[in-house]
Amino acid sequence: TQLLEQSPQFLSIQEGENLTVYCNSSSVFSSLQWYRQEPGEGPVLLVTVVTGGEVKKLKRLTFQFGDARKDSSLHITAAQPGDTGLYLCGLGGGGSNYKLTFGKGTLLTVNP
Amino acid sequence: GAGVSQSPSNKVTEKGKDVELRCDPISGHTALYWYRQRLGQGLEFLIYFQGNSAPDKSGLPSDRFSAERTGESVSTLTIQRTQQEDSAVYLCASSLQSGPGTQYFGPGTRLLVL
Numbered sequence: 001t002q003l004l005e006q007s008p009q010f011l012s013i014q015e016g017e018n019l020t021v022y023c024n025s026s027s028v029f030s031s032l033q034w035y036r037q038e039p040g041e042g043p044v045l046l047v048t049v050v051t052g053g054e055v056k057k058l059k060r061l062t063f064q065f066g067d068a069r070k071d072s073s074l075h076i077t078a079a080q081p082g083d084t085g086l087y088l089c090g091l092g093g094g095g096s097n098y099k100l101t102f103g104k105g106t107l108l109t110v111n112p
Numbered sequence: 113g114a115g116v117s118q119s120p121s122n123k124v125t126e127k128g129k130d131v132e133l134r135c136d137p138i139s140g141h142t143a144l145y146w147y148r149q150r151l152g153q154g155l156e157f158l159i160y161f162q163g164n165s166a167p168d169k170s171g172l173p174s175d176r177f178s179a180e181r182t183g184e185s186v187s188t189l190t191i192q193r194t195q196q197e198d199s200a201v202y203l204c205a206s207s208l209q210s211g212p213g214t215q216y217f218g219p220g221t222r223l224l225v226l
Contacts, residue, residue: 006154035217042116042203042217043155088154099168100215102147102154 003027006089006103014111016078021106023072023089031092032072033100034063036085043088079110114138116218118204124224125194133189133221137206144187145215146171146179149201158202161187194225 003026013019023032031050035043047056049065049072056063060083062075076083086107090100117136125131137144146158157171161181172178176194181187191198201222205215 004154040219042205042219044217045214048214090155099157099160100155101157104152104154 004089004091004101004103006087006106008106009104010107010109012109012111013079015080017110018075018077019079019108020073020075021087021108023074023103025070025091028069029091030069032065032069033090033092034072034074035088035090037088037105038085043086076108079108081110081112084108084110116204116206116216118202118218118221120221121219122222122224124226126226127196128193130190130192131194131223133191133202133223135187135189135204135206135218137185137187137204138216140184141206141208141216142184143207143209144181145205145207146187146189147203147205148173149203149220151200155203158189191223194223196225199223199225 005024007022031048033048034046036046037043047058047063049063052069053067054065060077064073086105088102088105090102092100116138119134123131142163144161147155148158149155159166159172159179160168164181164183176192179189201220203217203220205217207215
């Protein structure tokens, strides 16, 4: 069974601060997706990473995939209240494997 | 519609009653997924449809849970004889095809079993 841990579980910061959240797996995965879920909504895909060492940027968000493809991080620069939400990582099994395994997520609150 | 829709958005039921949750995927999406999200937990995979067949039902927690899909459109998730531990948000997602592509999620149905 693949274990997936996200940390921290909760994070409350002030507007303008930087933060990093982590996603760690007990085994190698072929792809990883980061989602953000706002209250009362379904998760929305932010990025998919598939290559070890890959770095992707989405405005103030920087996603990094570990070289060994067992971990990933999401760094947010100058956080804004609109960044508030539950950040979920989902691991793909590869090929035509449709199933995503999700972590419990990091609940981020950015206070104005 | 433009996105995945789910109904009802909220459902309160009494223990022992049956409930039906509905998902309308994005038109043209062949793959459809059901997940459960308990309070403070991540998303738990329930079942996957490719077209109207369900090649993977391994996530269904008990035989009280079942799901159907009509063609490549609407899906219903049925929970019989609901229990309090069934209380959760039930999320549906669809994608153009199976694989590590984008899954588009609906807003979910919040189920509360009293």
